Amino acid sequence: MSYDIHVSISEAELVYCKFLSANDVGLTGGHQSGPYVAKSAVSILFDKPCSKGTNITKTVEIKWHDDSKTISNFKYYGTGTRNEYRITSFGRGFPHFRTSNIGSLFILCKMDLETYRGYVIEEETEIDAFLDYYGLSPAETNALLTVNDSISVETQVQQFLDQITGDFPSSAEIALKARSVFETMPQRGNLADSDMMLINWLKHEYLLFKEIEKKFNQDILEVKFQSIDAFINRANSVLNRRKSRAGKSLENHLAEIFRRNALRFVDQGITEQNKRPDFLFPDEGTYWDAVSTFDYENLAMLASKTTCKDRWRQILTEADKIEVKHLFTLQQGISANQLNEMKNQKVQLVVPKQYISTYPMAYRDWIWDLSKFISFIKEKQND
Numbered sequence: 001m002s003y004d005i006h007v008s009i010s011e012a013e014l015v016y017c018k019f020l021s022a023n024d025v026g027l028t029g030g031h032q033s034g035p036y037v038a039k040s041a042v043s044i045l046f047d048k049p050c051s052k053g054t055n056i057t058k059t060v061e062i063k064w065h066d067d068s069k070t071i072s073n074f075k076y077y078g079t080g081t082r083n084e085y086r087i088t089s090f091g092r093g094f095p096h097f098r099t100s101n102i103g104s105l106f107i108l109c110k111m112d113l114e115t116y117r118g119y120v121i122e123e124e125t126e127i128d129a130f131l132d133y134y135g136l137s138p139a140e141t142n143a144l145l146t147v148n149d150s151i152s153v154e155t156q157v158q159q160f161l162d163q164i165t166g167d168f169p170s171s172a173e174i175a176l177k178a179r180s181v182f183e184t185m186p187q188r189g190n191l192a193d194s195d196m197m198l199i200n201w202l203k204h205e206y207l208l209f210k211e212i213e214k215k216f217n218q219d220i221l222e223v224k225f226q227s228i229d230a231f232i233n234r235a236n237s238v239l240n241r242r243k244s245r246a247g248k249s250l251e252n253h254l255a256e257i258f259r260r261n262a263l264r265f266v267d268q269g270i271t272e273q274n275k276r277p278d279f280l281f282p283d284e285g286t287y288w289d290a291v292s293t294f295d296y297e298n299l300a301m302l303a304s305k306t307t308c309k310d311r312w313r314q315i316l317t318e319a320d321k322i323e324v325k326h327l328f329t330l331q332q333g334i335s336a337n338q339l340n341e342m343k344n345q346k347v348q349l350v351v352p353k354q355y356i357s358t359y360p361m362a363y364r365d366w367i368w369d370l371s372k373f374i375s376f377i378k379e380k381q382n383d
Helices: 002-011 039-044 124-133 154-163 171-182 194-221 228-260 284-293 311-315 336-344 353-358 370-382
Strands: 014-019 055-064 069-077 084-088 105-110 115-121 279-281 300-305 325-329 347-350
Touching: 002 105, 002 115, 014 039, 039 084, 105 124, 115 124, 124 228, 154 194, 171 194, 171 228, 194 228, 194 353, 194 370, 228 279, 228 300, 228 370, 279 370, 300 311, 300 370, 311 325, 325 370, 336 347, 347 370
Parallel strands: 055 115, 300 325, 325 347
Antiparallel strands: 014 105, 055 069, 069 084, 105 115, 279 300
16 A cells, blocks of 8 residues: 555645544444544645634545445534534445554545545554654644755754755754753743643654755755666655654653653663663662662653564563553554553553543543653652
């Protein structure tokens, strides 16, 4: 399916992608079931934003990745208290918007005014491959993929670009610059809110990364490669850099938030069998002292994964002496079955506050946001 997606995206006028949330699939099979679309992406549905006080319907054909077709409706609900865009009418038995699809990645490609192609990627390895290909993290989804944004503080960005004379900057360098740019912007939001701070840093780093990528790869558009192998080697270099960015970006920004909150931690501290949790609290030495004294109460660990639809089980053996494993993810939505497994395996899920509403209602009170995790660690370290 991946090749077909890339062909569709290359031919499309606009592309939108999002993780399917509980609200998107909660009424599967009913006449009004289907995914919500962010207001910032209204251009993939309608020529212009719809006016409050009206309900509007546009009928289109969507060809899906399994070669099925639906005559579906783009809906704007603007009467009463509603103000939302949604895609509806897939027919009963449509297989791709079931409750088991929570956390799957939905891609919609606008081919022309009335023809669209739709994809739902369920497997986590395929989701990661798609995100890696386009250099995205989950924080940059629920948006138009083809939007070519630029950072507001253009002077600072250009100065940073002009200063780059050697190799492509490291993930840590780009993360640091993204934070400094964001924090000089007006209307930057409440920086005391760790959850919002993290999302803003991630989004600004993505935009900065794209600008740097343009600088370093502009010659690809101009050079005539001497061989297929030379072209493939250059393309693989670009793709590998994109692939490595998102995970390192998340770890870099989480570490900075922990430092600003005066938490004691070590990243990649060694535990049993040479396992290395992403973050160990308070440090590696205390962990091994606790192993000797059986005093595990003030230990904690946090794994960070951009997506964890299936891979969350990998963290279960990362620190044997810590009973409850905390897992931070940018995943927007996970099925109830997976969440129940996590609870049974004593994995405490932590997600940005803004993403909790994408999870099944019955689990929202159980899921922690980043601010709650920070408070939890502070309480342990103040004892």
